[in-house]
Amino acid sequence: MIFLKLFFEFFKVGLFAVGGGMATFPFLSELGPRTGWFTQNQLADMVAVSESTPGPIGVNMASYVGFTTAGVPGAAAATLGLITPSVIIILLVARMLAAFRDSKLVKDIFYGLRPASTGLIAAAGISVVLLALLDRAAYASSGRLLDLFQWKGFLLAAALLYFTRWCKPTKELHPVAFIAFAAAAGILFRFAGA
Amino acid sequence: MxxxxxxxxxxxxxxxxxxxxxxxxxxxxxxxxxxxxxxxxxxxxxxxxxxxxxxxxxxxxxxxxxxxxxxxxxxxxxxxxxxxxxxxxxxxxxxxxxxxxxADLPAVKNAFAGIRVCVCVLIFNAVCRLWKKSVVDRPALVICLAVLMGSLVLKFSPVVFVVLAGAAGVAVKAWEARRS
Incomplete structure (x- = not known):
């Protein structure tokens, strides 16, 4: 039963992904290869679409994965799975709002969870970098190290790093602007060689 | 209603x-x-x-x-x-x-190949932002690096690391309280 499985997998993500936004990403990066529902390349595309459309990123990612796996009902099943633990937990916590907010145990647990979430996202990010910037297929067939490193991708990454981190006028722009810029560069310089 | x-x-x-x-x-x-x-x-x-x-x-x-x-x-x-x-x-x-x-149009393929590079940069920036908020002291740094290395090497579910890190957070704080 694909819908139940989608619901259950995203229930787990909703229960364990801490810190909002990108926190769901490492879970999906593990989910794809395990279930065969989507590839890492598809996941990277989903991140881009989720960042460029309205709505919470975690919810957008769940809708996208669900739709890719099992159409519109799949999108609904995955999204409902993601939000169900939140609703249950908040309904429980709301009764003892102050006690929860001031609890030392909760603070201590989250003191450990936050750096772990950062580490998980970094690890999953490295797997995307390996896919986007290294062409292992070309290297395997030609044996030349120059074919392994996609120099166009490195140049674009350097430019984007500059525009998102150090260049004052563009730094505050919404991610969708950088995604559009990268898409234009991809088409102009034939990034996929197509 | x-x-x-x-x-x-x-x-x-x-x-x-x-x-x-x-x-x-x-x-x-x-x-x-x-x-x-x-x-x-x-x-x-x-x-x-x-x-x-x-x-x-x-x-x-x-x-x-x-x-x-x-x-x-x-x-x-x-x-x-x-x-x-x-x-x-x-x-x-x-x-x-x-x-x-x-998805099979050449322009779409090329566009997404470019976009994937941007996704790398966006994830990198997100990690930097989270790093500043979450890696607040040395034990937190150890937890972060241990999870990073652990999930690169071992193919465990992230759930395992989340549960372990929550326990580690409590243990670190209890140990600090006993020392002071």
Whole structure:
């Protein structure tokens, strides 16, 4: 039963992904290869679409994965799975709002969870970098190290790093602007060689 | 019934008009929830946000659940939460269906190859932002690096690392308390 499985997998993500936004990403990066529902390349595309459309990123990612796996009902099943633990937990916590907010145990647990979430996202990010910037297929067939490193991708990454981190006028722009810029560069310089 | 529809509608508007969730959603929430309907005060909203960050799940969903529950109990919570995710479902489904039909066009392939490079940079930036907030001292640094190395080498589910890290957080704090 694909819908139940989608619901259950995203229930787990909703229960364990801490810190909002990108926190769901490492879970999906593990989910794809395990279930065969989507590839890492598809996941990277989903991140881009989720960042460029309205709505919470975690919810957008769940809708996208669900739709890719099992159409519109799949999108609904995955999204409902993601939000169900939140609703249950908040309904429980709301009764003892102050006690929860001031609890030392909760603070201590989250003191450990936050750096772990950062580490998980970094690890999953490295797997995307390996896919986007290294062409292992070309290297395997030609044996030349120059074919392994996609120099166009490195140049674009350097430019984007500059525009998102150090260049004052563009730094505050919404991610969708950088995604559009990268898409234009991809088409102009034939990034996929197509 | 009307109150449920109003909760659904207000949170659907919030979901449809904010890009990015989390803190990007705060100005919209203030406008709809505090100013327009008076469902919560500014202070309550900040409380919900703070707790949304100390509970698992999507922060926007957590906030919607809080506001809905305060207004109309558990059913209100469900109405508000379904509202906040509804636009995502519609918009993403439309885009995914559209892209699936055009995925084989050369221009689309090239565009997404470029976009993937951008996704790397966006994830890198997200990690840097989270790093500043989460790696606050040396034990936190150890937890972060241990999880990073662990999940690169071992193919465990992230759930394992989350549970272990929560326990490690409690253990570190208990040890620090005993030492002082």
């Amino acid at each position: 009307r109150e449920y529809l109003r909760l659904f509608g207000a949170f659907a508007r919030i979901g449809a008009l904010t890009f990015g969730g989390g803190y990007a959603m705060l100005p919209m929430l203030q406008k709809e929830v505090v100013e327009q309907y008076g469902w919560a005060t500014e202070e309550e909203l900040m409380d919900y946000y703070a707790i949304g960050q100390c509970t698992p799940g999507v922060i926007a969903v957590n906030t919607a659940t809080f506001v809905g529950r305060k207004q109309k109990g558990a059913l209100g919570a469900v109405a508000a939460t379904l509202g906040v995710v509804f636009p995502s479902l519609v918009i993403i489904t439309a885009i995914a269906a559209f892209l699936a039909n055009f």
